[in-house]
Amino acid sequence: MDNSDPKSPPPSPGPGPQQGDPNQPAAPEIPEVLAVLPVNEVNLFPGMIFPIIIVDPRFITAVQERMASDRMVGLFGIREESGGKEKLRPEDLYDVGTAAYVLKMSRSEQGFLQVLLQGLARVRLMGITTLEPYIKGRIQVLKEEADMDREVQALMSNLRQLFARLLELSPALPRELGIMNQNIDSPSMLADMIVSALNLKKPEKQAFLANLNVKDRLKKVSAALQRELDILELGSKIHSEIKGKLDKGQREFYLREQLKAIRAELGETDDSSVEIDELEKNLEAKGLPEEAAKAAKQELERLKRMNPASAEYTVSRTYLDWFLDLPWSEETKDNLDLDEARKILDDDHYDLEKVKKRIIQYLAVRRLKPNMKGPILCLVGPPGTGKTSLGRSIARALDRRFVRISLGGVRDEAEIRGHRRTYVGALPGRIIQGLKKAGSRNPIFMLDEIDKLGMDFRGDPSSALLEVLDPEQNSSFSDHYLEVEFDLSHVMFITTANLWETIPPPLLDRMEVLALSGYTDEEKLGIAKRYLIPRQREEHGLLAKDISFTDAAVKRLISAYTREAGLRNLEREIANVCRYVATEKVRGKRKKASSIKPGDLQKILGSPHFESEVRARTSPAGVAVGLAVTQAGGDILFIEATSMPGSKGLTLTGQLGDVMKESAMAAVSYVRSHLDGLKVDEDYFNKHDIHLHIPAGATPKDGPSAGVTMATAIASLITGHPVRPDLAMTGEITLRGLVMPVGGIKEKVLAAARAGIKHVVLPARNERDLDDVPDTIKKDLTFHPVKRVEEAIDLAFSKPTARTRNKKKATKAA
Numbered sequence: 001m002d003n004s005d006p007k008s009p010p011p012s013p014g015p016g017p018q019q020g021d022p023n024q025p026a027a028p029e030i031p032e033v034l035a036v037l038p039v040n041e042v043n044l045f046p047g048m049i050f051p052i053i054i055v056d057p058r059f060i061t062a063v064q065e066r067m068a069s070d071r072m073v074g075l076f077g078i079r080e081e082s083g084g085k086e087k088l089r090p091e092d093l094y095d096v097g098t099a100a101y102v103l104k105m106s107r108s109e110q111g112f113l114q115v116l117l118q119g120l121a122r123v124r125l126m127g128i129t130t131l132e133p134y135i136k137g138r139i140q141v142l143k144e145e146a147d148m149d150r151e152v153q154a155l156m157s158n159l160r161q162l163f164a165r166l167l168e169l170s171p172a173l174p175r176e177l178g179i180m181n182q183n184i185d186s187p188s189m190l191a192d193m194i195v196s197a198l199n200l201k202k203p204e205k206q207a208f209l210a211n212l213n214v215k216d217r218l219k220k221v222s223a224a225l226q227r228e229l230d231i232l233e234l235g236s237k238i239h240s241e242i243k244g245k246l247d248k249g250q251r252e253f254y255l256r257e258q259l260k261a262i263r264a265e266l267g268e269t270d271d272s273s274v275e276i277d278e279l280e281k282n283l284e285a286k287g288l289p290e291e292a293a294k295a296a297k298q299e300l301e302r303l304k305r306m307n308p309a310s311a312e313y314t315v316s317r318t319y320l321d322w323f324l325d326l327p328w329s330e331e332t333k334d335n336l337d338l339d340e341a342r343k344i345l346d347d348d349h350y351d352l353e354k355v356k357k358r359i360i361q362y363l364a365v366r367r368l369k370p371n372m373k374g375p376i377l378c379l380v381g382p383p384g385t386g387k388t389s390l391g392r393s394i395a396r397a398l399d400r401r402f403v404r405i406s407l408g409g410v411r412d413e414a415e416i417r418g419h420r421r422t423y424v425g426a427l428p429g430r431i432i433q434g435l436k437k438a439g440s441r442n443p444i445f446m447l448d449e450i451d452k453l454g455m456d457f458r459g460d461p462s463s464a465l466l467e468v469l470d471p472e473q474n475s476s477f478s479d480h481y482l483e484v485e486f487d488l489s490h491v492m493f494i495t496t497a498n499l500w501e502t503i504p505p506p507l508l509d510r511m512e513v514l515a516l517s518g519y520t521d522e523e524k525l526g527i528a529k530r531y532l533i534p535r536q537r538e539e540h541g542l543l544a545k546d547i548s549f550t551d552a553a554v555k556r557l558i559s560a561y562t563r564e565a566g567l568r569n570l571e572r573e574i575a576n577v578c579r580y581v582a583t584e585k586v587r588g589k590r591k592k593a594s595s596i597k598p599g600d601l602q603k604i605l606g607s608p609h610f611e612s613e614v615r616a617r618t619s620p621a622g623v624a625v626g627l628a629v630t631q632a633g634g635d636i637l638f639i640e641a642t643s644m645p646g647s648k649g650l651t652l653t654g655q656l657g658d659v660m661k662e663s664a665m666a667a668v669s670y671v672r673s674h675l676d677g678l679k680v681d682e683d684y685f686n687k688h689d690i691h692l693h694i695p696a697g698a699t700p701k702d703g704p705s706a707g708v709t710m711a712t713a714i715a716s717l718i719t720g721h722p723v724r725p726d727l728a729m730t731g732e733i734t735l736r737g738l739v740m741p742v743g744g745i746k747e748k749v750l751a752a753a754r755a756g757i758k759h760v761v762l763p764a765r766n767e768r769d770l771d772d773v774p775d776t777i778k779k780d781l782t783f784h785p786v787k788r789v790e791e792a793i794d795l796a797f798s799k800p801t802a803r804t805r806n807k808k809k810a811t812k813a814a
């Protein structure tokens with residue numbers, strides 16, 4: 001109903017042709033003179049029902065008048081060539097048209113006339129009779145030549161097939177056409193129905209209207225239909241090909257664009273593009289080093305092309321976030337005031353002179369040479385000697401940030417250096433993560449427990465650390481994840497270890513080792529009074545008047561309730577006492593302030609954990625006390641020997657390492673070969689099995705330094721002489737009975753003092769190591785440097801008051 005040509009009645013293409021109801025009574029005879037309706041389109045064929053709209057008042061009058069009489073009109077197409085002329089002349093009309101019966105007529109609101117027509121027959125316009133009030137013309141009803149031969153039948157069935165195919169390919173055509181296609185019997189009507197459905201030009205349609213030879217018309221319709229089908233099929237082929245060729249990316253792009261459009265329509269802003277813009281701005285503002293800036297820019301370009309909902313997008317986004325979060329150039333300003341720094345260090349820790357001095361020196365040089373590289377310190381010492389807390393304190397003194405990572409159990413190189421981004425969930429290594437946490441590129445970076453680094457098939461983390469800890473290399477540290485170099489040269493690395501022996505040698509070589517070998521009881525007392533007690537008091541919400549310790553009480557805590565080189569257990573026991581006092585205070589039981597005395601400890605903490613067990617354990621023959629260096633600093637070690645009838649030789653237990661086992665065999669061989677000196681029956685070893693055990697059986701032990709002690713234990717066993725309980729020994733032996741020097745003298749001596757030992761037997765060549773031992777310790781101990789095993793054995797068998805053979809050599813410190 002879109003045709004509204006004002007100059008002529010404008011029948012327009014409607015919903016499509018319809019077959020007239022065959023049950024309807026035949027239309028009345030067609031008169032010789034008909035009202036002529038010129039139409040723009042040639043759509044009405046005989047047998048079809050078709051709606052038209054009439055705008056021109058003249059033609060409206062015509063139809064209305066005809067409605068009152070025979071209801072017949074003649075429809076004639078306006079020739080193409082006549083288009084646009086002011087006044088329509090009779091010769092502008094095609095001479096063949098359709099006579100039609102007006103089925104229905106109604107006025108629209110706009111004043112148009114809607115008319116439903118049924119085509120009746122092809123008619124020829126023979127001449128115009130009147131023009132006013134509407135055009136009338138003389139017509140002749142045309143007869144078609146239609147025989148129903150086999151060719152016509154074949155043509156019809158071919159036509160039906162083609163048309164069915166056409167309907168399949170053009171979903172826009174009404175479905176009823178399919179039913180009509182099957183049901184129309186008349187060849188002429190079938191041809192006309194199809195023509196009216198085809199997309200043909202007006203002259204072509206007119207030619208079909210004017211064609212009275214039905215067979216010929218059928219052929220021509222077949223050709224036209226085939227042509228249209230070809231076009232449609234080609235179109236659908238091209239369509240599916242193009243669809244196939246649209247690769248995934250393009251489709252995604254297309255869909256995303258659509259999504260964008262939908263969002264924009266809904267008034268939602270596009271989050272991801274806002275996000276990317278912001279990211280870009282921030283990255284520019286960040287001032288990345290050249291290489292990093294380039295990598296970030298590249299990644300950003302990739303990000304822009306990604307689907308924000310994809311996993312890849314998140315990965316890329318996270319990567320760029322790392323660039324934003326890392327302190328590429330951010331730095332804190334150092335406190336370069338030496339006195340102030342020293343004061344802070346002293347406030348936090350007692351003694352530790354060597355380390356404190358080193359830090360002050362660093363500061364001094366740093367003032368003279370502002371761009372100096374950070375030193376790499378390694379603090380080695382038993383647990384609880386203040387390594388970690390010293391690191392924090394150094395950071396405080398220098399006014400730098402502090403980060404700490406523990407390397408204990410790190411086996412994988414990737415933990416240090418990160419995973420490549422191709423791995424799912426990849427992250428930078430711990431070094432880069434630590435720097436992000438620090439937020440400045442010059443923090444104090446503590447690598448705790450470097451001696452407990454592991455190594456396995458996943459690579460050697462120590463090799464990655466080599467790069468980190470080498471001032472020559474670490475200005476261009478490369479993390480697998482980051483892929484661009486990061487400058488670590490401003491970082492001050494401090495590593496810690498309990499034992500330096502297990503630090504990979506190339507690493508050890510790069511570091512400046514500062515030993516913290518443990519505290520004497522005297523030092524512990526000082527630290528407890530100045531640091532531990534005030535700190536614990538505060539942590540338990542107590543006031544100075546609520547709790548104080550007498551020196552004797554602290555000493556008792558140290559000797560009877562802890563046995564350690566460091567301070568951890570002491571601090572724990574002090575906390576224990578504080579909790580007790582806090583409970584009393586809350587219960588209102590603690591009225592007046594009273595200080596903790598040694599006698600109170602039993603009530604608060606229970607029985608002492610460490611009474612001197614040495615006397616009890618060494619009373620039978622066959623037990624000797626050795627000194628060892630362990631993870632926990634120095635310690636005493638009981639070596640037990642026993643024998644039973646038999647001739648199997650030697651059994652060794654207590655998780656001994658190879659070196660220690662060999663050392664035990666050497667000790668046995670030595671004793672066997674010197675039986676006469678010991679006044680023992682020559683047959684003793686033929687009749688006895690010897691069993692040597694070193695508790696605690698669960699702790700692995702190794703090293704040669706127990707040789708003298710093992711020889712002494714066996715000698716004690718076979719002679720029946722108990723070893724004196726206040727004596728401990730250390731030293732390696734040779735098969736010939738020479739005593740060789742060993743390591744860790746200071747730690748061993750401190751441990752002996754802690755255990756209440758009075759006499760220490762040590763290799764003569766270790767005598768000079770005693771210089772490291774604090775005088776307060778030396779004054780309570782007697783040292784016996786020996787060159788041969790016999791001397792050690794003699795000392796061990798001597799009565800506590802008896803003279804020693806090495807009296808003149810025994811050093812008693814002032």
Ligand SMILES: Nc1ncnc2c1ncn2[C@@H]1O[C@H](COP(=O)(O)OP(=O)(O)OP(=O)(O)O)[C@@H](O)[C@H]1O
Pocket residue numbers: 348349350351352381382383384385386387388389390496497498527531532566567568571
């Ligand atoms: N010289 C000291 N002055 C004051 N307090 C100290 C001193 N040495 C250690 N401490 C205190 O002892 C406690 C244990 O110290 P820290 O945790 O630093 O030990 P560590 O050497 O790191 O031990 P580990 O090897 O087991 O890690 C801390 O509370 C620390 O403050």
Ligand SMILES: [Mg+2]
Pocket residue numbers: 387388389448496
């Ligand atoms: Mg620590």
